[in-house]
Amino acid sequence: MAKPERTTREGIVDAASKLFYAEGIRAVSVDAVAEAAGVTKRTLYYHFDSKDDLIAAYLEGRDQPNLSLFRKWFEAADGDLAAKVEAIFVNLARVARHPKWKGCGFLRTAAELANMPGHPAIRIGAAHKKKFETWLAQVFCDAGIDDAGELARQMLLLLDGSFAVVLLHRDASYMESAGKAAAALVRGATATS
Amino acid sequence: MAKPERTTREGIVDAASKLFYAEGIRAVSVDAVAEAAGVTKRTLYYHFDSKDDLIAAYLEGRDQPNLSLFRKWFEAADGDLAAKVEAIFVNLARVARHPKWKGCGFLRTAAELANMPGHPAIRIGAAHKKKFETWLAQVFCDAGIDDAGELARQMLLLLDGSFAVVLLHRDASYMESAGKAAAALVRGATATS
DNA sequence: GTCTATAAGCCGATAGAC
DNA sequence: GTCTATCGGCTTATAGAC
Numbered sequence A, B: 001m002a003k004p005e006r007t008t009r010e011g012i013v014d015a016a017s018k019l020f021y022a023e024g025i026r027a028v029s030v031d032a033v034a035e036a037a038g039v040t041k042r043t044l045y046y047h048f049d050s051k052d053d054l055i056a057a058y059l060e061g062r063d064q065p066n067l068s069l070f071r072k073w074f075e076a077a078d079g080d081l082a083a084k085v086e087a088i089f090v091n092l093a094r095v096a097r098h099p100k101w102k103g104c105g106f107l108r109t110a111a112e113l114a115n116m117p118g119h120p121a122i123r124i125g126a127a128h129k130k131k132f133e134t135w136l137a138q139v140f141c142d143a144g145i146d147d148a149g150e151l152a153r154q155m156l157l158l159l160d161g162s163f164a165v166v167l168l169h170r171d172a173s174y175m176e177s178a179g180k181a182a183a184a185l186v187r188g189a190t191a192t193s
Numbered sequence C: 001g002t003c004t005a006t007a008a009g010c011c012g013a014t015a016g017a018c
Numbered sequence D: 001g002t003c004t005a006t007c008g009g010c011t012t013a014t015a016g017a018c
Helices: A008-023 A030-037 A041-047 A051-076 A081-096 A105-112 A120-142 A148-169 A173-191 B008-023 B030-037 B041-047 B051-076 B081-096 B105-112 B120-142 B148-169 B173-191
Strands: none
Touching: A008 A030, A008 A041, A008 A051, A008 A105, A030 A041, A030 A051, A051 A081, A051 A105, A051 A120, A081 A120, A081 A148, A081 A173, A105 A120, A105 A148, A105 B105, A105 B148, A120 A148, A120 B148, A148 A173, A148 B105, A148 B120, A148 B148, A148 B173, A173 B148, A173 B173, B008 B030, B008 B041, B008 B051, B008 B105, B030 B041, B030 B051, B051 B081, B051 B105, B051 B120, B081 B120, B081 B148, B081 B173, B105 B120, B105 B148, B120 B148, B148 B173
């Protein structure tokens, strides 16, 4: 239970996470990760079977923190359900304006590994997005919305759309447009249920 | 005017286009493109300054054909404005179910080159998406919709969101959900204008 | 568990002949 | 304009000592 010191493995995942997100998966070599982590390549290969294994660990480590952040933004927002959903997009726009922001690591990895459909990292990304969608569907269902699942899917489309569009145009105001669209769809679903 | 035979350069761009889309930019070597085009690497470097130059040519060649296709789907559809917009998503879902479909080449390239913000290929991708957005905004404006620009932005968010989500989950039904959301937003904007 | 050293091959790009 | 041949460097991954 008492294990406060950061393990070698954690340090490697940390270094990999920063580099993969900043530069892209295939642009970063195993050498670069090992050097950034302050270990030799041989040590890295002691802790991970392959680079693919390391990529999977990178995304695994971002799963829960990302989900928690979205939930926090939703819960901290004032107003009705539509306003709380919109708050996620507004907060995301703020984050996206940071110069180091480079889109969604899960989506970028899926795009880069599109030629390897069954890759573990893609499965982790798909599961991550599904968790968020399921949480939203439950929130909508609790609010008494008909077809809460379909509305949750539409929110994911707007969310991931804003990641893609903002990365391309480098214009975070698209996230605020996505938030407005999301709020309009939630209000439309609330009215008819 | 009379130039029916395919030039060497066109053959190289063709081969690059197929490989880059199928495998990803960084996963494909210049050697592989040259071999697929049936020329030597030296010939390739006679026609293109660098691999980056070749990447730009790949996306440049997809710009107009893609735009034409979207416009064709819109114009061929029956029904009101919302139905015609939704038709784009329905047609896209059909295409996305083809096993060789691997998302949007423009978005995947932007994701892969996220660490090179000013890359020519990213500029081409951004311009491509902007052209589509501008065309949609004009269509909405002609239909008498208030804030046609904002609605067009929302359509782009849903479109690019569906590219990203369907690539991740390999479930083209998300495109039909995006189409429903798009139609609902168009109807909402039509009603209030 | 971490090290030094290296395998075996691929990378983008170029030299110089014809 | 297209060829053969090759550069120097980087790639993932491994061998074997301690």
